[in-house]
Amino acid sequence: MAYSDIAAFFPILLKGAVVTVQITLGALLLSTFLGLLLALMKRSPFAPISALASTFINVIRGLPIIVQLFYIYFVIPELGIDLSAFQASIIGLGIAYSAYQAENFRAGIEAVDAGQIEAAKSIGMKSALIMRRVVLPQAVRIALPPYGNTAVMILKDSSLASTITVAEMTRAGQLIAASTFQNTTVYTMVALMYLALSLPLIFGVNRLERFFAKSRQGADQ
């Protein structure tokens, strides 16, 4: 393993890392929006709407993410919708993770004590106001640690975009390794760079979990 190799590979991998972060953020944003929508649909008193959300969630959870990516990248264009590989990877990962996000949000909303909702009603609050002032502020805090875990998973699974030709970090590594045969150097660097991105996130989530565990303990006293 030569230092000159590392110096030569690093800028290429860094370019890949930028794409990895872009895909992760894009997919996180999309999955958050879709997940919240699905969670609210699932709570709808109107049966067809909640059934639609449940079906969608089950289908998405039952499919390998890589198959979803292939489907969006190879099949959607046949319907006449033009998608770049980069766009397809964000949409694919965003949809795939929306099902998990929906569960995060649903758990957060349902964890809010029913007694508080009654108390809010008893001072004359209507349901939209109760959602905004009582349920959501607490649901967000409860859903934050699992949300962070989901972000870590999206970051790692963004490497699947390499299978549909997106030049993110894993793909960049593959290309360098294939042309230089420096497998050890390249993949060690790739692994370390993923850790550099994921470990701070993981530590952040752990801190959040500890913080919320402590504040819950306070509530029991």
Add this chain to the structure above:
Amino acid sequence: MIAIDHIHKAFGATQVLKGVSLDVAAGEVVCLIGPSGSGKSTVLRCINGLESYDSGAITIHGQTVDVRRSDIHRLRTRVGMVFQRFNLFPHRTVLENVMEGPIFVKGEPRTDARRHAQELLEKVGLAEKQAAYPTQLSGGQQQRVAIARALAMRPEAILFDEPTSALDPELVGDVLTVMRDLATEGMTMVVVTHEMSFAKEVADRVCFLYGGQIVEEGPASRVLSEPQNARTQDFLRRVLNH
């Protein structure tokens, strides 16, 4: 002021209220007592529409309480409620808990709401706790904040659903003192309670519920000291010897 006329209610196949009638005059303090499952909390929860009833009628100053009607929210602002488990909003401070309703439901200016909330916290003896969060308070303190939160809406009546049942014995006194003061000031109160001494001292009237019906009612001193109904006698013997 509150008129309950022959209400029935069933949860599934279980008939929990079988024709309960009760009139509460303005300024009156009525205590509902009875064994668990007798329907006393359900009666209370029907009064402000947290629970619906199947037949009969409840009116507050002539206005019908009906969960399906859009005026239910306005009606609830006129009848406060204090819960067994306090049900404060844990993500808001004591002061914010009390100001929440006046600001967001009634649209009071923030400065007015704050001044009024501070006065109420003073009244329940918690002025120095206004910046604390509910989890930092004892149960008795939380319950007094809950009473201040109900009072902040300037209600015409307050319903108390076993307000001291979840408290350690040494914390019950402070809550009862606040309730006693309210009664003296002429607040209309309907109280579901197991505190017989409180009922005896403060209530104008006591109703004993058994099996979804009021089987005995009358002045507190009479019902509690010389109960006529065998069920009432049996119940009182058990709670007083406890």
